[in-house]
Amino acid sequence: MKKVNVLISGSGSLYGVAVIESLLRSDLPLNLVACDISARTLGLYLAHQAYIVPPAHQEELYLTSLLNIIAKENIHAIFVASSHELAFYSRNKLDIEEKTGVKVFTNLPETMNICNDKWLTVNFLKEKGFNFPVTIRYPEDQDKINEFIKAVQFPIVIKPRQGAGSQGLYIVNQYEDIHPLIANKQDIILQQYLPDDCGEFTTGICAGANGRILSGITLKRYLQEGMTMSADADDFTEITDYCKEVARVLKPYGPCNFQLRLLKGNPYIFEINPRFSSSTGMRSLLGVNEAEILIRAEILGEAIYQNKNLKCSVIRQYTDYLVPTEKIIMLQKKFNMEHKN
Known part of the structure; x- marks a missing residue:
């Protein structure tokens, strides 16, 4: 070869x-x-x-x-x-x-826009019949804030429409704290808070041409400043299969990451990152080598058979x-x- x-x-x-x-x-x-x-x-x-x-x-x-x-x-x-x-x-x-x-x-601009703009992400999920956190925009929907709060209750999440990690993200527990965080700002969303009692999950889906799913793995992640510093791999098949369905509709190309939490036992995606992620190396250690999978499938034309995921934990330590x-x-x-x- x-x-x-x-x-x-x-x-x-x-x-x-x-x-x-x-x-x-x-x-x-x-x-x-x-x-x-x-x-x-x-x-x-x-x-x-x-x-x-x-x-x-x-x-x-x-x-x-x-x-x-x-x-x-x-x-x-x-x-x-x-x-x-x-x-x-x-x-x-x-x-x-x-x-x-x-x-x-990498993805074409249309897919990138859906993923990079959290308002467009929510609307994509809503339009395609997937679970989504209730979300309004600021300043466009400022007249809907009271109605929104009544519907979802505190706490709520305030964050920029674009950006990754925890930068600019606030969890708000009372009305008095909302205005100082949004005053004179643009491109902000107010979003339903998804409970973290079951933890937070990241699902990596690798997709080939025309959205063909090549691999999928879900990790329960433990964060520090928005970065996955430790993760558990276990039998999260239902979450992985759900994200595969979303990916089949979105049709990304290459690596794509879905960040989600569970609400009443159901996965709710709140962020999609159409790129390699901070847990790429963790997945490779757990037997899902996304870069290699893409080369085998898209360059060499090989059939991909994903092994059963390891049940293990990974801890990140800088070297x-x-x-x-x-x-x-x-x-x-x-x-x-x-x-x-």
Whole structure:
């Protein structure tokens, strides 16, 4: 079997390192090529080849660098591991694939918009007949606040329509606290609070072309500042199957993560992230190597048979790595030489 050349962009992120380490565990013949905007990012030194690139918001420069890497390394697949680069790859996905024949594992703008905007996420779930937390917008629905509170009762959740993790998220227990949090703000939602007495779950669904489901795994997660720091894998088949049904309708491409809680025993999704997640590495350790699955299914055309998930817990602990300073200096010099004005 010929080597499969894989580019991991944003390779220094938590997701990027997880993707690289997952692929290094694979027995596939892989050549891993990492790129990032900084020479001081770990993924560059875990992969087989490394490149520094301009920031993705400098679209023309970034695209030129990307096409050069694709040509030089004969890239077959691109995994996007930086949330800052998702919009670029979403807009340019079809053009890159047409020009180069590479598979770009990200979603088109329509799907990205549904997932990135929590108001659109709720409306998608509602329109397609899935469970959804009752939600109103601010300032558009400010005249409905009293009615909303009467319907869902306190506590409620206030958060931005866009964004991930716990940034800008507030749990409010009384009327007096609402106004100071929303005054003079735009693009805010007020949402029904989903109880956490059963915990919070993250379900990873891997999807191929036309929304074909390749894998699914649910973890009960334990958070710290919005990040999964520990997780339990158990028999959460019902939750996983529910998220697979949602994915079949949404039709994402590549990795997709559903964050949810249980209300009266039923799963209620409150966030969809159409990308690799902070639990990508955990899933790989538990036997669901999402990056490898995508390569086998979408690049090599292999049938995917998911093994029964391990029943185990994973605890995240950050590790320090030694990298020769000369490597960092050489990589930075190479980038500077190639991008001289």
